[in-house]
Amino acid sequence: MWSWTRALARPQETEVSSSSSGGRPPSAPRRAGARRAPGREGSGRARSWWRRPGRRAPPARGSVPGRTSGIPAGTASVRPAVPQYCPCTVAPLPSAPDRDGAESASAVPPRPDPATVRRSGAGGQPQHHCAERTLHRPSGNLPSASRRSSIEARSDPRGQWMTVKFGLLGTTEARIDGLLVEDLGHPRQRHVLAALLIGANRPVPAKQLIDRVWAGRPPQRALGTLYSCISRLRRALAPASRDVRIARQAGGYLLTVDPSAVDLHHFRRLVARAGAAHRDERAADLLERALGLWRGEAFAAADTPWFNALRAVAHQERLAAELDLADIRLRRGDHARLLPELSARAQQHPLDERVAGQLMTALYRSGRAAEALDLYQAVRRRLADEPGIDPGPALRQLHQQVLTAAPVLATPAVRPATRSAPSPTPVPRQLPAPPLLFTGRTRELGLLDSPFGPSTGQAHSVVILAIGGVGGIGKTWLALHWAHENLERFPDGQLYVDLRGSTPLGEPVQPRTAVRGFLDALGADPATVPADPDAQAALYRGLTAGKRLLIVLDNARDTAQVAPLLPGSPTCTVIVTSRRRLAGLAVAHGARPLILDTLTDTEARHLLTRYLGTDRVAAEPEGVTALLDHCAGLPLAIGVLAARATTSPGVRLTELAAELHEEQTRGTSGTTGASAGRGAPP
Structure with a gap:
């Protein structure tokens, strides 16, 4: 097999340009292994054969004999008829024409290469081989992959970059x-x-x-x-x-x-846009485009726990999009053509009540009310046997409507093309009031401002600021104070939710509940909000895309509670407060941690002064010092003691400090006595 160098350099035949004394006689094509003309062979021996004694230097390549070379005029020169090869492929190019304009008779026609994909130029004619590109690795000794890639990247025939x-x-x-x-x-x-x-x-x-x-x-x-x-x-x-x-x-x-170049992200964007669309036709078009991106099982052949979990989520999102599209088609009276699709889906998801409801509606509108009732009984029995529950209120209501032939189930004769006219999209302003007595935290405020400095440039991902620290140290105060001081950076609104992750009483807020509240605040039409939690989260990301929003997630329990509430657009900023460090949020989502410390002595004294007033603090410096020692620099403790002192204006601060010391001593001694009693012998 020829090497790449030999494929470029091997001559096919020779011809004599003129005949004179000392000229070389014509000959047949050289046999394999014979010496080549100077400069035609890759080996050092072939290049230096003419340097031997008695040999004349050959003419320079491409020169005219007798003019630019050292050979006298009239001396015969050898011009090998070598086919030119395109550097992108192994196919030879058509030979250059002779001096009289006709192509040489020894021209070798191009060899077709099945791995090469030709592009047509103007008039449908193939362009030069150098304008052709191949993304399949041809057989043979070709240049390295890195060199071919650089050639292909520079040789786009349209003068454009590849997509x-x-x-x-x-x-x-x-x-x-x-x-x-x-x-x-x-x-x-x-x-x-x-x-x-x-x-x-x-x-x-x-x-x-x-x-x-x-x-x-x-x-x-x-x-x-x-x-x-x-x-x-x-x-x-x-x-x-x-x-x-x-x-x-x-x-x-x-x-x-x-992100639009990746079908998974493009699918989610299209679904979110469909959920925000105000016309059924537009929503259906977007959903059809989104579902058309699927070519089979997501992440096929990837069998790891991480990929399997993502695959399950992606398929749930696909099912939600299919059900949303089916609802639109049912509203448009397309129940007859939907029946085969809905029947197959009901077999795949026998416990999905929404699928069953859509199939019951299509059957009823197709004149098959008895089959719709039979389907309801089958779903009811399956739900009672497997999960042990009854059908939900929506499916039970649909069953009653089928029994009574309710007019609401009639085939829509003429439906308006548009949904109800939407009200102007509200700008959410959900932040609680700013803390009036906020004090200190100069260093922490500077750290919160650092991602928005002029030298940081445009963010490529969501800015997530995770404020951590023990209870009562002032995490929420810091978040709210910074948020109110930077409202101009978020003209599209501010969202807030207390996730109750560390509340002693009550359960933490479920992510789907928080997402549903955010959808209402963003002006989502309740009729268009899907029932599936994952689809709701996708709609939430779509509604926040491109908006300069601030989202405050206060009192979070862990990363799993926060992750579904994160937007997907880098124009948004998220502040999370938690008693935990949320290391998973930093690793998986690039959150910037900020751990709060207690107030300094100066900051603590200044905060107490703002509570009690300058005169009372200045009148009892010893009592102030004793009270601050009990508070240990915690803003919440300072606020509690200040409230106690404010409600008892006649009590001196030294007396209050002594009372606190006595309570603390009594509690410690009581605990010690109890421990001693438990440890004493009977």
């Missing part, structure tokens, strides 16, 4: 200018790409990537294997390096790409 699309809703794939990239590597390497695409535009730690792809069974040299996968993915995606980049960051990797 890239990634597919996760099916097998993991990439397409550049519509052409499938074949050399994405083995399955594990494709799983690495999928994990980076799922977390696109967010840094992913290397250890987290290894756990997501290999799931507790990493190879011996896991980091080295990961580096190799990343390197090969970069080479494979090099033709679209302007649209997608994989950058190394501290301890991990960051894949930068337009």
